[in-house]
Amino acid sequence: MEQLFQEHSRLPPASQAVDRGAQLLVAVLASERPVGVTELARATDLPKSTVSRLLGVLERHGLITQDGPRGALRPGPAILTYAQRGLYERNIVTLAEPSLEALAAASGETINLAVPGSGGVEHLAQFDGRHFLGAGQWVGRRVDYHCTAVGKVFLATGAATLPPGPLAPLAPATITTREALEPELERIRREGYAAAVDELEAGLAAIAAPVQGEGERVVAALSITGPTLRLAPREIARLVPLLKLEAQRLSRRLGHIQTGEHAA
Numbered sequence: 001m002e003q004l005f006q007e008h009s010r011l012p013p014a015s016q017a018v019d020r021g022a023q024l025l026v027a028v029l030a031s032e033r034p035v036g037v038t039e040l041a042r043a044t045d046l047p048k049s050t051v052s053r054l055l056g057v058l059e060r061h062g063l064i065t066q067d068g069p070r071g072a073l074r075p076g077p078a079i080l081t082y083a084q085r086g087l088y089e090r091n092i093v094t095l096a097e098p099s100l101e102a103l104a105a106a107s108g109e110t111i112n113l114a115v116p117g118s119g120g121v122e123h124l125a126q127f128d129g130r131h132f133l134g135a136g137q138w139v140g141r142r143v144d145y146h147c148t149a150v151g152k153v154f155l156a157t158g159a160a161t162l163p164p165g166p167l168a169p170l171a172p173a174t175i176t177t178r179e180a181l182e183p184e185l186e187r188i189r190r191e192g193y194a195a196a197v198d199e200l201e202a203g204l205a206a207i208a209a210p211v212q213g214e215g216e217r218v219v220a221a222l223s224i225t226g227p228t229l230r231l232a233p234r235e236i237a238r239l240v241p242l243l244k245l246e247a248q249r250l251s252r253r254l255g256h257i258q259t260g261e262h263a264a
Contacts, residue, residue: 017054020044020046020050020054021054021057021058023044023046024040024044024046024051024054024055024058025058025063025064027040027043027044028040028064028073028074028075029075029079031074033072033074034067034071034072034073034074035072035073035074036072036073037051037052037055037073040055040073055073058076059073059076059161060163060164061076061078061118062076062077062078062079062117062118062119063075063076063078063079063118064076064079065077065158065160065161066161067158076118077116077117077118077154077159077160078117078118092113092115092124092219092220092254093113093124093125095250095253095254096113096124096125096211096220096222096250097125097127098249099111099222099246099247099249099250100112100113100125100126100127100222101127102242102246103127103222103224103239103242103243103246104127104128104129104130106239106242107129107224107226107239107242108129108130108226108230109129109224109225109226109230109231110126110127110128110129110224110225110226111126111127111129111222111223111224111225112125112126112127112139112150112222112223112225113125113126113211113220113221113222114150114208114220114221114223115219115220115221116145116154116159116160117142119142119163120142120143120144120145120151121142121143121144121145121148121150121151121154121160122142123139123141123143124139124220125139126139129226143200144167144168144170144200145160145162146162146167146168146174146175146181147167147168147170147171147174147175147196147199147200148196148199148200148206148208149194149195149196149206149207149208149221149223149225150194150206150208150221150223152181152184152185152188152194152196152208153188153193153194153208153209153210153218153221154210154218154221155181155185156185156186156188156189156194157188157189157210157218158218159210159217159218159219162178162181167181170199170200170201171198171199171200171201171202171204172198172202173197173198173199174199174200175199192209192210192244193207193208193209193240193243193244194207194208194209195207195208195236196208197228197231198228203227203228203229204225204226204227204228205225205226205227205228205231205236206223206224206225206226206231207223207224207231207236207239207240207243208221208222208223208224208243209221209222209223209240209243209244209246209247210247211247211250211251211254212251212254212256213251213254213255213256214254214255214256215256219254220250221247222243222246222247222250223243224239224243
């Protein structure tokens with residue numbers, strides 16, 4: 001330990017900050033449960049003030065995230081997205097195919113599977129509906145959290161946090177303040193789905209529901225997207241139960257056990 005401290009002390013200040021940040025990230029990744037600031041300071045022999053400052057930087061870049069406003073820390077969306085790629089990403093896309101197809105058949109609209117990313121929502125898979133007028137190609141596109149149905153699902157469930165800075169007004173109904181967004185997130189937590197109408201783009205509507213993996217963590221979202229002339233309030237009300245049902249079915253395929261259920 002003394003040798004490591006001596007080697008660290010010989011590093012230039014900028015390199016010391018990177019080294020300390022790496023220490024903290026490794027400690028969070030190595031922990032089997034969310035870990036607190038005091039525990040991290042003790043494990044890394046760093047002052048608590050230094051730990052708090054460096055954790056703030058790691059959180060801004062999506063490398064770690066908090067369980068609640070002042071909660072313990074766990075791997076963030078950037079780490080989870082990277083870890084999910086490869087085998088897990090192929091697995092979740094494959095497991096989502098029946099739900100994507102079922103929702104496309106029921107709605108005729110564009111169906112997407114999305115995951116939280118460090119800079120916004122990332123779309124992994126898409127199933128196109130039967131209409132000529134659709135919602136375009138989403139796979140490979142990254143969109144903001146605050147103005148999309150899938151993004152608001154991730155914010156409401158704690159799967160993602162808003163990046164610093166103002167909320168961009170992208171369309172007529174975009175929510176542009178954090179204060180105005182919070183009641184919407186509370187409604188999503190209460191009702192189990194999110195909607196975004198004229199928020200990302202004028203004339204575009206979407207609804208989304210959370211997908212859970214093992215435990216309680218939200219790992220993805222399923223969405224239905226189409227023009228507002230077809231996804232009117234009555235049609236949204238018809239599709240919401242179907243969307244939530246398919247999100248629950250996909251969650252079970254990913255190993256999630258709902259309250260009251262038992263593994264066979």
